[in-house]
Amino acid sequence: MTPPSAAGLVLFATGGAVCALPRECVRALLPLPRLDAPPGLPGPLAGFLNLGGTAVPVVELARLLDTPPGKPHPYRHLILLNEDAGRGGDPLALLVDRVLDVLPPGAPLRPVAPESSLNGLILGNLEVGDLTASLLDPDRLLLAEEAAVLGAVTAQARARLARWAVPGTEGGPTSGT
Numbered sequence: 001m002t003p004p005s006a007a008g009l010v011l012f013a014t015g016g017a018v019c020a021l022p023r024e025c026v027r028a029l030l031p032l033p034r035l036d037a038p039p040g041l042p043g044p045l046a047g048f049l050n051l052g053g054t055a056v057p058v059v060e061l062a063r064l065l066d067t068p069p070g071k072p073h074p075y076r077h078l079i080l081l082n083e084d085a086g087r088g089g090d091p092l093a094l095l096v097d098r099v100l101d102v103l104p105p106g107a108p109l110r111p112v113a114p115e116s117s118l119n120g121l122i123l124g125n126l127e128v129g130d131l132t133a134s135l136l137d138p139d140r141l142l143l144a145e146e147a148a149v150l151g152a153v154t155a156q157a158r159a160r161l162a163r164w165a166v167p168g169t170e171g172g173p174t175s176g177t
Helices: 061-065 144-163
Strands: 009-014 017-022 026-031 045-051 054-060 077-081 092-096 098-103 122-128 131-136
Touching (some): 054 061, 077 098
Antiparallel strands (some): 009 098, 077 092
């Protein structure tokens, strides 16, 4: 990964925290669409986004990080990560309260010791105006056990979506229809 201070950053609010991700790990910023949320999903999993016939797991970041809830907002966002970020080849989306800004390269970063956060998730802190944001490492969002459970549940969602695919068409039904 490019050194975080040299890369652009996506700044967002989630729960009671302000966080950032390196811009190069973000595929898209999306308004919150309708999600498929079958019963029995693990707590941090908000549901699945149907992205061109592929079930993409959507993790509610505040619940994953166990942060206090933020102010309710009617227009939450999804941060769709690149497939090479987070889970090693599988798409993943993060549900956050609000994307605040996309910062240009060069934001000064105060590194933090890896042992100061669970799984070394926080790479450092940066000051943006009157906010202090924690820069997250997308490759450390999930513990190995969490990634394994998410992989199994995602395989079930993809199999379910595939059963609805119409022969001769790409993918299955689209979200929001």
